[in-house]
Each structure stands twice: as structure tokens, then as C-alpha cells.
Amino acid sequence: MSQGVEVVGLYVRDQEEALKFYVDQVGFKVHTDVRNGDYRWLTVQHPEQPSFQLGLFTPQAPMVDATTAQALKELVAKGAMPPLVLVVDDCRASYDRMRANGVEFTQEPVARFGSVDAGFRDPSGNGWKLIEARR
Amino acid sequence: MGQDPELLRRLLRAKDRMDAASDEDWPVPRLARESGVSAAHFARSFKEAFGVPPHRYLLTRRIERAKAMLRDTELSVTEIAFETGWQSLGTFGRIFRDITGDSPGAIRERERAGGGEMERIPACFLRAAHRPDLKIAVSEKRRQEADGQDGSIESGAPEGAAASQQEDL
Numbered sequence: 001m002s003q004g005v006e007v008v009g010l011y012v013r014d015q016e017e018a019l020k021f022y023v024d025q026v027g028f029k030v031h032t033d034v035r036n037g038d039y040r041w042l043t044v045q046h047p048e049q050p051s052f053q054l055g056l057f058t059p060q061a062p063m064v065d066a067t068t069a070q071a072l073k074e075l076v077a078k079g080a081m082p083p084l085v086l087v088v089d090d091c092r093a094s095y096d097r098m099r100a101n102g103v104e105f106t107q108e109p110v111a112r113f114g115s116v117d118a119g120f121r122d123p124s125g126n127g128w129k130l131i132e133a134r135r
Numbered sequence: 136m137g138q139d140p141e142l143l144r145r146l147l148r149a150k151d152r153m154d155a156a157s158d159e160d161w162p163v164p165r166l167a168r169e170s171g172v173s174a175a176h177f178a179r180s181f182k183e184a185f186g187v188p189p190h191r192y193l194l195t196r197r198i199e200r201a202k203a204m205l206r207d208t209e210l211s212v213t214e215i216a217f218e219t220g221w222q223s224l225g226t227f228g229r230i231f232r233d234i235t236g237d238s239p240g241a242i243r244e245r246e247r248a249g250g251g252e253m254e255r256i257p258a259c260f261l262r263a264a265h266r267p268d269l270k271i272a273v274s275e276k277r278r279q280e281a282d283g284q285d286g287s288i289e290s291g292a293p294e295g296a297a298a299s300q301q302e303d304l
Contacts, residue, residue, distance in 0.1 A: 013140060070137075077143035078184055079150070106151040121151070125144050 007043055009055030010084075011076045012124040015042050018056040021122050025101040026086075028054065046086075077125045084128045091116035091132035098130075138184055145170040146184050149177070150192065157196040158220035163189060197221070198234045205243040212239045 012018035019042060022028045028044040031053045035041075038060065043053035057063075059072035075081065088094040092109045095118045099105055106127065107119035116132040149169040153161050166189055167177035181189045197219045204215045216227035216239075231239050 013144075070140075073140040074138055074143055077140040077147060079147045104148075107155055121147075123144075125147055 004051065006051070007053045007055050009057045010122075010124075010126050011059050011072055011081065012056050012122065012126070013058065013073055013076065014124070015040050015056055015058055017123050018042075019044070021103075022054070022056065025103050026098060079121070079125045079127050081126050084126060086128050086130050087133050088130060089133055091118055091130055094118075094130055138180065142170075142172070142180060143184055145172065146177070146181050149181070149189070150185065153189070153193050153196060157193060157200060158218065160220075161189065161193050194230055195234060198231055201227070201231065201239065202235070202242055202246065205239055206246040212243075215239070 010018075019030070019033075022044045023030060027047065029047055031043040031045040033040070033042050039062075040058075042056045044056060045053050059069040059076075061069070064072065095105065095109050098120065103120050104123075105118060105120045107117075109116050109118040109130075115134055118130040119127065120130060121127050149166040152169050153166070163174045163178050166181070167174040170177055172180065178189060181192075185192060187195070201215050201219045204210055204218065205212070208215075210218065212227075213224055216224050219227075221227040221230075228239065231237075231242075235242055237245075
């Protein structure tokens, strides 16, 4: 596939913290980590999804002004950002592994609607659903 | 606006705990402990952050769950009241009417009468969208027993849509 969505970004409160979370605790890999002054372009990738990158960005100048950055940080911390879904083969196994890695789960695995799902948050407040792929 | 993001993140933790177990009792001191702040500070900060006092938020969550159960299960109103954390059926009915403007029985009929494409939306997000205090039009489809009802968007769906399907209604 040569056309399509390549990067979708999340706002995080601290890129270093987010990097550790998504790589060490969730299991993603670093794709790009480039700095330009204060600005840091940081993307991670699911190991099985080479065509897609998840950007981990802080709300900051020059992309947004200071007032807007503060508002965005508050919204992220209140869990107000849009839904994120991570699909896994085995929800309970992933839950056990990630929980052992210190991931903050907001919902234990529940079997319903013919699948199993759980919920977790990143340190910034972004909320994920962890959903088992239907076989 | 103007609250410390670190504090907000800790308040969110208490809110998450209520979401995960809305049938339990959540007195302010218990919530404050989850957030690591004093009880007085918690109540004030929570309302500032989320627009409603914590107790009101909890009641809203319970009603939301009750509405989903009225729609999705065959449990009686009494069973649903106790399942969602109320000690008395009378209180449940009163708060339910207070928040939704209607009785549990009427809501059950109305929710089941609707139709639409809701089965494509992961259930948790759908519930959030229909949280009773939000003024969003409700046109719902009665969901039948979950398994194997969702063959509708199998082909051509991008990966993200396939993901959403997993928690299909």
C-alpha cells in the first residue's frame, strides 16, 4: 500500500515518559525520534504494523500558543481526547503482560459481544480500549 | 480552564474508578484517596474539572448503565436497580426520572423501538455518547444477543473499522 494514513498523533504531557510507556510497557517500537531545538518529532509503531506510526507530541510552540497548549494539556489530563483502540489476539494475556509492566488499567477484561475487551490509559490520560480480535 | 494538569490526571483516576465500579459506594474520602488529595480539595476540584459534583457524576453513571441494561437485557427493573447500585427501588425510580425525564419502563420501550447503524460503534463509546446528561439524539437499535450478529461490514473495512467491530453491539 503506497497511499493511506501514515501518522496519527497523540498529545502527551511528556515525550520521554510517553516513549517509555509505549515502548517499554505497551510493546511498541520507536520509528522516528528527531529533535529540532525544543521541538521533538517522535513516533512509535506497533511491531506488526509497519505502515502506521503513532506520533507522541506535546502541545507546544510553534504548533500552538502557550494558552492553547495549557488548555490541551488540561483536556488530555481529563481524559477528553478521542477513543483509541488496540487490537490483540488474546486480551487477557495482553492485559496480564501490560499490567505486569505497570500499565494503568481502567477496566479489567470483560467478555461481551462475542469478544473480550479491557481499558487502559497512558500516563498523560489518553484512553485506550484493548480489544480481542474475533477469530 | 486553569487547573493543574497533574491534578486533573489524578482526578481522572478517581473518575475512572467510579466508571469501573459505579455500583459501589464512592464517598468523597474514598475518591480523594484515589486522587491523592484532601477530601475538601477533591470535591471542589472535581466539580471544577468535570462540571458536576462527584456524587452527581456517579448517579449519572449508574443511570447510564441501567439504561443500557434496560435496552440490552431481559432483567426486570428491580433486578437492574439492585445491579446498578441502588438500595431501594423507590430511589432508583426517582433518580432515574430525575436524570432521564422518564420512567425505566418507558425508556426500555423507547430504546428498543429505535433503529439505526449503532451496531458499528464500540459499545463503550456508544454508552459515553448517550450519557444521560448529554443532549444527543437517541436512535437506538435493540441489540440482540451479541454473538455473530455483525456480519454486515466484513468486506472492505479498514483495520480500524475492523477493530471497532470487535466490541460490536
